[in-house]
Amino acid sequence: MPDGLADPALPPAQSDQITLRLRLIGTMDAWGLASERVLPRVRKTRGILAVLALSAGRPVPRARLTGLFWSRRDREQARASLRQSLHELGHALAPCGGILVTTRETAQLLPERLWVDATEVLRLGATEPAALDVIEGTLLADLDGLDPAFDQWLAEERRRFRARARTQAEAHYSAHDPAEVRVVAARRIVQIDPTYEPGWLALIQALGDLGDRSAALAAYDQARAELARVGAEPAAELEATAQRLRLELRAAGQPRTEVSTSHPPPQRATVRGARIGVAPLKLLGTGAGEHLSIALADEITTALSRLRWLSVVSSATLARLHDPTDTVAARRDLGLDFLLAGSVQAATSPETGAPQVRVSLSLLDLRAEAQVVWAQRFDRDASDIFALQDAVASEVVARIDPEILLIEARRAESRVPAPASAYELLLKAIPAIYRLDRVPFMEAGVLLAAAIAREPDYAAPHAWYAYWHIFLVGQGWAENAEEAMRTAGDLATRAIALDPADARGLTIAGHVQAYLHRRHDQAIALHDRALSINPNLPMAWVFSGAAHGYAGRHAEAIRRIERYRRLSPMDPHAFLFETGLMTPHILQGDYAEAVRIGEAVTAMQPNLTAAWKPYAIALALMGRDQEAREAARRLLALEPGFTISGFLATTPYVRPEDLATLAAGLERAGLPSG
Missing domain, CATH: 1.25.40.10 (Tetratricopeptide repeat domain)
Incomplete structure (x- = not known):
């Protein structure tokens, strides 16, 4: 699942007037009224959308936009470029019902129709501290490098956002609270601002008060690492606190539990999916334009962010590391579980003389000593760069999604003691569904029910439990088929209500409607919504095709189902x-x-x-x-x-x-x- 909206503490937009929802925390994304993705293709146009979204509904002068995005061009060139970008933005936001208003002098998003996660988290955070837990990632992490002036604006916006969120988090912290409550509140503060020393001091003291001195010293190590990244050293009070904890450990005769380095992985508020990073693609040889390398990595990042169960770190974030392909640093500093890395090489076809590009990619499991768990080479015609980017990104995402899911499931199955979180219970259930051995299959149903009981507001277990009921009926294993069908419908409806932008949940709900209830028109509408959100999901193409087939459109059914073969031939x-x-x-x-x-x-x-x-x-x-x-x-x-x-x-x-x-x-x- 993508950064930013990964936690149910931040609810989706509820107002009937809302026609555009924007995610700005982490990798940027945008959805329209019917949950279709409306994010512009060009990064500068995305940047303009972000500036308008963060302007609190006020009109933004065109001169301000040209100064931010074309600061090195003359006035007329900049104005022409802005007109083109606003035209593209208007086209992208067309499904949002006239939310973009432009005049000769200004541009504006109508505030009553707009929902922005960064704005909403600050609104809710004033009274609901759990809302701040969604801040896991940099504001607009994928928009660095558009223009020096924009970079300066972005740095200030990030500082302001972090400062406001941190202030809210501190308001919910009280030194008079029990130690376990202070630990949660302090962790929230340092997650928002990892370089904020008072937050680390509060966390270390709270852990010490709990009696967990080893954890407190591990937090001290992490604080030193975060401060070192900005060229700072711990203050005297922090050093003195750490020294006192060391002496107390020795006096108690307790050896300190060592941590691997002074840079442990970042804390994550709620683990509900693997964390993957896309490294900038290396250029090999001559003739491969840098723009293609950057654009392709960006396109893959965007496509991955559509998978709700993955947390995605962009190539722009990885580029800040000394070596973006340094697997130790990626695991240590960014907390990545997987790293997608590769190269781009340009060539000319010896037969036709047409330009070609070879893209080589590898997926590394950073929790298994950077083992290569998937690798693929793509040779593509380079005459249409946009088509090349779309095709490669689509196929990459469709192929690594099930691979990561299986790896995560095997890890959950081997976990000792038994899985503790709803996410781990879900992972353990999924392989048993597809194995279709009756006893493990029935156990998978128990696991999914337990996952829902453990986290009732978590959409994914509801969707997969509905899917489990489809197999229960289809295999002839349901003691009461009608009751199982009703339960599947209820679960699917609940899954959509909990996460209306989850393509997998939408297409499972569509399959319930079509396969179990023969409501083909409703099913096709759900499948179309799923495909508008994530056109790279093989399951959605297959179930969409099946619904058309049930209604008698067999040629269309075959066309849609065969689409999965192009996306993921070895699924x-x-x-x-x-x-x-x-x-x-x-x-x-x-x-x-x-x-x-x-x-x-x-x-x-x-x-x-x-x-x-x-x-x-x-x-x-x-x-x-x-x-x-x-x-x-x-x-x-x-x-x-x-x-x-x-x-x-x-x-x-x-x-x-x-x-x-x-x-x-x-x-x-x-x-x-x-």
Whole structure:
């Protein structure tokens, strides 16, 4: 999940007037009224949007904008560039209903239609200290380097924002509170401003008062590291406090628990996802423009930020390290779990003479000694740079999302003692869902229910528990199918309410509507919202295609589902995604293709009943009766209560001619009529 809106302490916009929501804490992003992403492509246009958003609804003079973004150009060139950027901004914000107002002299965002996380966190933080916990990341972390004047403005805005948030956090700290309450409040202060020495002193003293002197000295080490980064040394009071703690440890005969370095990873308020950084891409050889390297890293960062379960650190932030690819520093100073690094190299096609680009990328697991867990090379035509950026970023994100999810799940499964957080319970459940062994599958349902009980306002477990119920019904394992379907609908609705910008939650909700309740139009609307938020999510393309297929649009179903193959051809959940292609091919009369897919998916996952049904149908309609009966036997072994009448009563396909085709295949395969 991206930085900034990762914590439920900061609620989404509620007013019916709000048509634009902006995230400025961490990597910038923007959503319109229907949760579609409206972030402009060009970074300077994003910068203009940020300036307007932070101007408290006041009109901003055009001269001010040209001075910030084109300070080195003459007046007429700057004004022309601004006109172009405002035109692009107006186009991007078109779904937001006229929120951008421009005149010959000014530009403005209508404040009554605007919701900004940085503004909202300061509003809520005055009375609700937990709202300040979302400040995990730099304000507009991905917009450094647009112009010297803008950089100066941005530095001042960051200082002001940090100072106001820190002041609010300090207002909620009281030396008269119990030590455990002071620890939480002090950690919040130093998370907001890691170089604020009074906050570190308060934290160290509170930990000491709790009796945890080793933790207090570890916090002292971290304070020294943060101060060293800005060229400062701890003050005498902080040094004296640390010395007193050391003496108390020795007097108590307790050895100090050593920490790895004087730069431990940053504290994170709520861990609900892996933290990944995108290093600036290295340029190899000659001819590869620096602009492509920067733009591609930025595009990948933006695409990753659409995944709500990941916390993303931009290449601009990593660039501040002495060596952005230094895995030790990335883990130590930025608290990264994963680092995506690579290179860009330009070439010319020997056959056509057209420009080409080779992008090589590796994903490193920093918690496993920087082990390479994924690597890919992309050779692309460079004649259209924007298309190149979009294609590479889309494929990278679609492919590493499930890889990171599996790594995180394995780590949660091996955790001793048992997982403690809702996030870890969720991770432990996900592999068991796809494994489709009945006993572990049922245990996954218990884990998801426990995750919801532990954190009722966490959207992801609700979405995955709804997804679990889809399999429960589809596999024929539900004791009461109608009750399971109702529960799935309730869970999916709750997931959307908790996080309306989570593409995965939206598409799971859409699949519940289509697969379990036959509400195809509502489902397609949810899938389209999911794809507008994250067009790189293979699951959304597959479930969107399935919904079109249920309604009888089989060519469109195939087109959409096959999109996942281009995004993530080696997806670990390909067995499920490929299964969605079988019935549309059958209903178009292409039985051979359905059989080919059926052979593959039943070999990959022999426990999926949803695969054996169309496989048996396709074999039967091809006249391969013996093989069809064997497929039917395998299906009945997994789902003993299966009948043709029961299937027709619950299948999401609705056209009479489609139902007749499916029934004919099932009958010829020898399955019981019921």
